[in-house]
Amino acid sequence: MSSNTNATTLPASARPVTNARNSNGSWRASSSQNLNNNALSEEMTYFSTSDDSLDPDRQKKLEESIKTSNPHPLANKWTFYLFKKVIDPFSNTNRLEEYEENLKRVATVSTVQNFWAVYNNIIGxxxxSVRCALHFMKSDIHPAWEDPRNENGGAWSFRVSKANTAIVWRELLMMLIGEQFEDCxxxxxxxYGLTVxxxxxxxxxxIWNKNSSxxxxxxxxxxxxxxxGPIDLQSPYYKAHKDHAMFHKVDTPTSATVNGKGY
Known part of the structure; x- marks a missing residue:
């Protein structure tokens, strides 16, 4: 379990400017978040909303607005990743290599200001695109079963309708940075992290965890x-990473596994 036992409380200055609450009491994000108080990590990259490609203008705009003011640290550092699946039917690259080639580290956040700056400006x-994913992982834990820290872990999984995806993503992110799962x-x-x-x-x-046992x-x-609340969580289940059919098949060519189910 994490060594940080105190849950992170989102201070008023770091919350979305609307300061609006959802019916369940959690804070609701706003697209009008003031960027002047946001500090971003140096490796920050941004993705356009049209084709997942890098958007230099968007990146420049955000970098120019980096002004750290009274940062509020999170209990843990967290890293956003984007997985954009590119299928090459003639590739002999093994499954793990193909996964790593298509996985992009977006940003590591360590303060509430970092978090809102990244959340409000990366692709949602x-x-x-279908079979692409966003990951949000604790510290430097890699979003891959093969990371030694994930080998004995697993994940709770469920589906939601596309109409509810954005709000579920936002609420779960806020629960993670607020350490609201620590007592669970x-x-x-x-x-260890979250994937959509x-x-x-x-x-x-x-929802990734450390110990499947x-x-x-x-x-x-x-x-x-x-x-x-009323959002329908469809087909919930838990599965250990080692129980996935592809867990021990790192060397399998990606052309043979493109239809496999994974995170």
Whole structure:
């Protein structure tokens, strides 16, 4: 479990400028977030909303607005990643190599200001192409089963309608940076990250954890249902990473696995 035991409270100056609350009491993001108080990590990159490509003008605009003022640190650092799947039917690249080639590190955030700056300016989950994904991982944990810290872990998974994808993504991100899942797992476990994957008729969410052997003790889905209220969480289940068919098949050519299910 994380060594940081105190949940992060979002200060008023770091919340969205509307200061509006959802019906469940959580803070609602605003597209009009003031960028003047945002500090971004040096590796920050931005993606246009049209084709997932880099947008230099957008990046320049945000970099010019970096003005750190009374930053409010998060309990843990978190990193955004974008996975953009490019399928080459003639490729002999193995599954892990193909995954790494298509995975882009977007930004690491360590303050509330960092978080809102990144959240409000990167591509949203509703803009993802089918079979592309956004990841939000604790510290420097890589969003891959092969990361040694993930080998004994797993994930809670569920689907939501595309109409609800954006709000579920936002609410779960806020719960993570606020350490709201800390009391929902055993002392031998920890929450490592969040993934949203685009599919045709609905989208898939995954909550990564450290220790799959104690997942039955966790109250993660109960916490999520309580926070999201009436939103329908479809087909929820838990699965250890090692139980996925492709877990031990790192050397399998990607051309043979492009239709496989994954995060």
């Amino acid at each position: 989950p509703n803009e993802l 797992v055993s002392k031998d476990d920890d929450i 994957s685009s599919r045709y008729n609905s989208d898939i969410f995954n 104690v997942n039955e003790e966790a109250k993660i889905m109960e916490k999520i249902k309580e926070a999201l």
